[in-house]
Amino acid sequence: MYVKKLALKQYRNYEQLELSFDANVHLFIGDNAQGKTNILEALYVLAFAKSHRTSKDREWITWDQDFAKIEGVIEKKYGPVHLELLISAKGKKAKVNHLEQRKLSEYVGVLNVVMFAPEDLEIVKGSPQIRRRFLDMELGQISPSYLHALAQYHKLLSQRNALLKQWEKRKENRPVIEVFTEQMLAYAAKILLKRTGFIKNLQEWSSAIHQSITSGKEQLELRYVYSTPMDEGMKEQEIIEVLRQKFDKIREQEESRGTTLFGPHRDDLQFFINGMNVQTFGSQGQQRTTALSTKLAEIELIHSEIGEYPILLLDDVLSELDDHRRSHLLETIQGKIQTFVTNTSLEGLDQQIVNEATIYKVQQGKISPMKEG
Numbered sequence: 120m121y122v123k124k125l126a127l128k129q130y131r132n133y134e135q136l137e138l139s140f141d142a143n144v145h146l147f148i149g150d151n152a153q154g155k156t157n158i159l160e161a162l163y164v165l166a167f168a169k170s171h172r173t174s175k176d177r178e179w180i181t182w183d184q185d186f187a188k189i190e191g192v193i194e195k196k197y198g199p200v201h202l203e204l205l206i207s208a209k210g211k212k213a214k215v216n217h218l219e220q221r222k223l224s225e226y227v228g229v230l231n232v233v234m235f236a237p238e239d240l241e242i243v244k245g246s247p248q249i250r251r252r253f254l255d256m257e258l259g260q261i262s263p264s265y266l267h268a269l270a271q272y273h274k275l276l277s278q279r280n281a282l283l284k285q286w287e288k289r290k291e292n293r294p295v296i297e298v299f300t301e302q303m304l305a306y307a308a309k310i311l312l313k314r315t316g317f318i319k320n321l322q323e324w325s326s327a328i329h330q331s332i333t334s335g336k337e338q339l340e341l342r343y344v345y346s347t348p349m350d351e352g353m354k355e356q357e358i359i360e361v362l363r364q365k366f367d368k369i370r371e372q373e374e375s376r377g378t379t380l381f382g383p384h385r386d387d388l389q390f391f392i393n394g395m396n397v398q399t400f401g402s403q404g405q406q407r408t409t410a411l412s413t414k415l416a417e418i419e420l421i422h423s424e425i426g427e428y429p430i431l432l433l434d435d436v437l438s439e440l441d442d443h444r445r446s447h448l449l450e451t452i453q454g455k456i457q458t459f460v461t462n463t464s465l466e467g468l469d470q471q472i473v474n475e476a477t478i479y480k481v482q483q484g485k486i487s488p489m490k491e492g
């Protein structure tokens with residue numbers, strides 16, 4: 120798939136913008152703070168209805184305005200799809216082919232995106248929360264049923280937490296908490312099964328890619344870390360049963376702490392190279408390669424699940440990678456993946472990319488073409 124058209128209205132520092140793209144590489148060059156990342160963010164938001172930079176959607180709206188709009192035409196195997204996202208004080212409105220979608224889980228997934236930015240190193244180095252977010256976003260874009268289960272789970276979780284918080288004053292709420300627990304377990308089991316299946320697939324791709332980048336020296340492994348121990352290969356009902364027993368056991372602890380202590384919202388993902396935990400013991404270079412292998416694996420995974428390649432967003436990363444890793448990345452893109460790249464200048468970029476790409480100059484929220492692809 121590829122993005123054929125992008126139109127922005129009052130999005131960050133873009134008052135109005137309309138661009139048409141071919142399926143190849145697009146390079147945005149400009150000084151700091153001119154709007155390069157804003158363009159990639161807009162494409163990301165068009166796909167996920169969420170930003171990679173902020174959870175406050177209102178930040179997308181140009182400061183002195185009261186709404187922002189992103190529109191795109193996505194060329195897919197079976198024809199073009201029109202996407203539209205409107206954000207105002209009233210919230211978000213998402214449309215597919217001009218029809219409003221009540222649930223965001225029915226909007227997300229039309230446009231598939233893999234983004235690679237310097238902060239992605241945090242998927243390896245950062246907190247479990249960042250890794251859960253990574254899992255949720257990536258799985259969400261290929262599985263609407265996952266997104267749905269996740270939304271239901273979080274709704275029940277916050278209701279349950281609210282009741283646990285008032286526990287000392289409202290002990291008569293126990294039966295209500297029990298009802299929430301039971302409903303929550305069903306969604307938790309679905310989430311766990313989806314996540315572990317996803318990681319298994321991702322691991323197959325990423326270990327092959329990682330091996331090839333490291334010339335066979337490093338074996339990468341991804342492991343899902345449960346906050347409640349599970350046996351491998353458990354069925355949905357068995358998972359529910361294990362979780363139920365756990366909740367029975369820790370009931371008093373939860374009541375005195377006033378919050379839900381176990382479940383998918385406390386789980387984690389870990390990376391190992393030749394059996395060593397990369398987060399704790401990996402060198403900077405190993406951590407970078409792990410992040411890159413994981414991102415490249417996502418591209419292949421989406422292709423195998425959806426039957427089309429996602430688009431790729433590379434924000435300020437090309438000049439940061441060494442030659443070896445960069446050539447791996449470029450090999451993956453080669454003529455099959457629409458790619459949007461930002462960089463402050465043309466220097467330090469591969470001649471091949473510069474020759475093939477359509478190049479744009481970004482200056483104070485205005486974009487001017489520099490060279491056709």
Ligand SMILES: Nc1ncnc2c1ncn2[C@@H]1O[C@H](COP(=O)(O)OP(=O)(O)OP(=O)(O)O)[C@@H](O)[C@H]1O
Nearest residue numbers: 131132151152153154155156157178179180181182
């Ligand atoms: N809601 C908004 N309304 C208007 N302008 C905004 C808004 N949000 C951000 N900006 C402006 O957008 C600019 C930042 O754009 P962006 O992050 O795309 O820069 P960049 O070109 O990627 O820079 P760098 O090379 O430093 O990464 C800043 O000048 C900021 O003031």
Ligand SMILES: [Mg+2]
Nearest residue numbers: 155156157435
């Ligand atoms: Mg930037």
